[in-house]
Amino acid sequence: RWQIDPQGTGWRDTPEFEAAVADLLAGRLVAVPTETVYGLAADATNARACAAIYAAKGRPSFNPLIAHVASTEAAGRHGVLDERAQTLAAAFWPGPLTLVVPKRPDSPVCDLATAGLDTIALRVPAAAIMRELSQASGRPIAAPSANRSGCISGTTADAVAGDLAEHLALLIDAGPTPVGVESTIVGLTGNRATLLRPGGIAREEIEAVLGEPLAAPAHSPGDAPEAPGMLTSHYAPRAGLRLDAIHVEPGEALLAFGTPLPSGAERASAVAQLSESGDLHEAAARLFTAMRQLDAGGVARIAAMPVPETGLGEAINDRLRRAAAPRD
Ligand code: TXA
Ligand code: MG
Secondary structure: OEEOOOOOOHHHHOHHHHHHHHHHHOOOOEEEEOOOOEEEEEEOOOHHHHHHHHHHHOOOOOOOOEEEOOOHHHHOOOEOOOHHHHHHHHHHOOOOEEEEEEEOOOOOOOOOOOOOOOEEEEEOOOOHHHHHHHHHHOOOEEOOEOOOOOOOOOOOHHHHHHHHHHHOOEEEEOOOOOOOOOOEEEEOOOOOOEEEEOOOOOHHHHHHHHOOOOEOOOOOOOOOOOOHHHOOOOOOOOOEEEOOOOEOOOOEEEEEOOOOOOEOHHHOOOEEEOOOOOOHHHHHHHHHHHHHHHHHOOOOEEEEOOOOOOOOHHHHHHHHHHHHOOOO
16 A cells, blocks of 8 residues: 555655556556546556456446546547547546547557447546556556445545455555546537536536537437446445435434434434535535445445535436445
8 A cells, every 4th residue: 555645746756656657567456546536547558457457346247447648638649539529628637527539540548448349438637646657657547446346436545445455456545535426427429418427527517618518328228328337226335225315214324415414313323424514525525435434334224315416416416326226
């Protein structure tokens, strides 16, 4: 485990940083903090390294991975950035936005990373450590959220260690991730810009910059999903989850959002407050840790208070609905 200060740059000229670059170049897996969640990172041009990502996560199928790069210019070497992409990149990169665009045939990103698609998901993260690792290694970095497939994404180094320690050459610890939910994914492969996954940047902000509403992904349940993160049951805690709870039933834990707490809250087996003041950014940042916390208590069911469907609330509700979806 290597601890860094995500605000500073002192880590850049250290033997640990060199070791992280060497690990990536050798095809090993490194857990890297980003502003959204921790990533399970590998060299995106190395198919064996990407295979190791899928194996470590226990992904049931090869869901395509996001390639993280250091700049918009670097992104343009792997994908075709049209005018919409350039506009969004200028507004939101570096930051929690992922763009799905046509893959350049000469991009060295391996087919396993893109799951054989002719499109590629690209992101320039705000987290300097991820950008610098890409820059220093000269490689795009494939990184899904650092959690076992279908489980809650890791937003702290401890959560990542608990899920994946035995698969990691190195875990870079930058403390809790500030945004707390994954990046927003926008598809730019068709005529309409499409919201493939709500995330760290609110739909409203993206629509304001694009000057048009984002379309919904065109797939019906059962189709091959456009963003397999959209698989219905996902981000699942062990406990069951009950949404829009306006009271707490005996034996339930409470995932609270603001006050007043619902009736019966006093008999909740545990309470995790996402944001006392009802702030959606704070709630997003705490979401996955709160779910892990309640889950660790071994409770049978979590009652979640309603969260408004605006701003980052869309991403929070998306993750809560997936966590509540029936599974087998
Ligand atoms: O914030 C994030 O996005 C984090 C950090 C580590 O960057 N990463 C992350 O990766 O959430 P992951 O693998 O958990 O989710 C990536 C999503 C998946 O649902 C995948 O299906 C979708 O991106 N995706 C990747 N490539 C795609 C493509 N070519 N077309 C459509 N969806 C794609
Ligand atoms: Mg994930």
